[in-house]
Amino acid sequence: MRAAYAIAANDADPLSALEVGERPEPTPAGPDWVTVEVRAGSLNHHDLWSLRGVGLPADKLPMILGCDAAGIAPDGSEVVVYPVIFGPESGPPWSILSEHFPGTLSERVTVPATNLVRKPEALSFTDAACLPTAWLTAYRMLTAKGRLTAGGSVLVQGAGGGVATAAVVLAGALGARVYATSRDAAKRERIAALGATAFEPGARLPERVDVVIETVGEATFEHSMKCANVGGRIVVSGATAGHLPKVNLRRVFANQLEILGTSMGTPEELAALMTLLVEKDVRPVVDSVFGFSEVRKAFEKLNDGDVFGKVVIDYTR
Structure with missing residues (x-):
């Protein structure tokens, strides 16, 4: 499947650590994990920090990047992926997708079923993909x-x-x-x-x-x-x-x-956020939308810093 992933850590030139290409299909990490067909994602500065090696040790490379995604659940429902993964007692208490588990900048991503939040029909996939982080x-x-x-x-x-x-x-x-x-x-x-x-x-x-x-x-x-x-x-x-x-x-x-x-929020708060957007007829501020074949250009724009709002990846383009 197509994916954008870190192959190294380079603090001086983070984009040199970015690779866009084929990666193996995701493997569920537990019996309660499901696979989501991603329709849209968005970039965060967390992705650039990962390319610099912050929070992403060498033994985790290569690592698919991305924290935000909206897509289709196995039952056909439209969902937003909540990106926080709560770990076992022996490991870190929590992490964000792309730190210990593959992220959302791929055609498919696996997460616990409890991390799926129903997307309101009134929100597009590209708008919903701006929300989780x-x-x-x-x-x-x-x-x-x-x-x-x-x-x-x-x-x-x-x-x-x-x-x-x-x-x-x-x-x-x-x-x-x-x-x-x-x-x-x-x-x-x-x-x-x-x-x-x-x-x-x-x-x-x-x-x-x-x-x-x-x-x-x-x-x-x-x-x-x-x-x-x-x-x-x-x-x-x-x-x-x-x-x-x-x-x-x-x-x-x-x-x-x-x-x-504070940092992030809860799945319940993500659902409440989407309800607020629908009720108030408010939508996320989107700086630009790129097709998946333009992922590197999207990273370049984020890295340049001249961004107002979210940089979105539309996987259907």
Whole structure:
């Protein structure tokens, strides 16, 4: 079957470690595992980190990449693949597809049957394939962790990437006032078109917010703390610009701030996310769609960094 996979680790030139070609058919890892015919997938920076060797040791190579997929289950139903695999007591407690088990950038993927979430008919395969990693993380940041309520306020730092862009859209769908920052003027225009009020990094906001979505880290964390309201929640799921920010503890206790970490979500939250998108008639922000024969071009685009939203692979093209 066709697949995109890592054959090595190269931190300086990750795309040199990428191979696109034939791989053996997937083998179920247990009696409760099933095979999904993949119709669409999407790329994440996790895939580039894998090519750099982060979280993917040499003894796991070659490894099929990809965390996100939507496709057809053995019973013919349309499903989205939940990418977290919970391990045995003797192994890691959990991993994401493409770390210990082959990923979704292939024509077929095997996962536990419990990892299949029914796809609403109203969502296309390409839209649904955007959701399991970035959009699910953003949804959990806003809801379970951020406890955002309708009429609340949100600041999204560094909007433009997958999680941050998803947070802008979802916060609006949840009825919040949304502010977002970006260094790029063109991206600020696109953020504004999604319903947020866009600012340059570090700018003073019209109000202090209930929830801050933090995926940037060191470069924005001080601003995040200054922008959080009394009792506000700063929810962190990434640190693309440094993971050791200075934290003013006096501000933390004086304003009763909560600094919360999170990653991914649950299958139930993935189902709730899809329900929200259908009910609010909202769809993921898609930067570009490539056919499977163009997978390398898709990786090149993601690696170049000039991306707004998700890069999607349509397996039917």
